[in-house]
Amino acid sequence: MARRKPNLDELLTRLEYQFERPELLEEALTHVSAPNAGGQSYQRLEFLGDRVLGLAIAEMLYRAFPGAPEGELSRRLAELVRRESCAEIAQSWDVGPHVKLGAGEAQSGERKNEAILADVCEAIIGAVFLDGGYDAAQKLIERSFKDLLAAPRRPLRDPKSALQEWAQAQGLPPPTYTIVEQTGPDHAPRFRVMVKVKGQESDFGLGPSKRVAEQAAARSLLLREGIWTEEEHGVA
Known part of the structure; x- marks a missing residue:
């Protein structure tokens, strides 16, 4: 045809x-x-x-x-x-x-x-x-x-950068990240990281690397405080 x-x-x-x-x-x-x-x-x-x-x-x-x-x-x-x-x-x-x-x-x-x-x-x-x-x-x-x-197709900023910019805009010190737990074997570790922003309740994130866990923690805090919304920045 x-x-x-x-x-x-x-x-x-x-x-x-x-x-x-x-x-x-x-x-x-x-x-x-x-x-x-x-x-x-x-x-x-x-x-x-x-x-x-x-x-x-x-x-x-x-x-x-x-x-x-x-x-x-x-x-x-x-x-x-x-x-x-x-x-x-x-x-x-x-x-x-x-x-x-x-x-x-x-x-x-x-x-x-x-x-x-x-x-x-x-x-x-x-x-x-x-x-x-x-x-x-x-x-x-x-x-x-x-x-x-x-409605952008992907987040315009990574969570850590967004959280740091938000803290700076509020006149606050930069967020701090602490590894509170590391589990799993060396070839497949699992990190639990705590993020702390002055004046805010701490939040946590999990990931296969410190960097991923930090991003997850920052995202969680941003969503919890309403700085980000699930519709625009929820985990895909």
């Missing part, structure tokens, strides 16, 4: 954008392996889109988190522009069937390749920027990334 040729109108509907210069979208969907790609692969648009994405996301974060310090904004930015996030957005647009690949790449399933999907996501953003300007690209990014902005 012949494979149905993908309809670009369906992609445009998902993007909620109509190109004045449709050749830009064609270029954004063309992998370097595609027949006769030449200099018209998505690589240049990807380069441009990466910068537009970074600026638009930074602006979104600045508005969405008015009280957040620079460090938190930087972590949120890095989370949103990383390869996995861009690939997730490309999947939500269902760009895979539209990507032009060489025969070998198409047969090996490269339409689902995370790196390619992330590149195409940025290339489409670059294409929209060239076609409709920054405002058009910004609107596309806001529509597409708003859910990731509201």
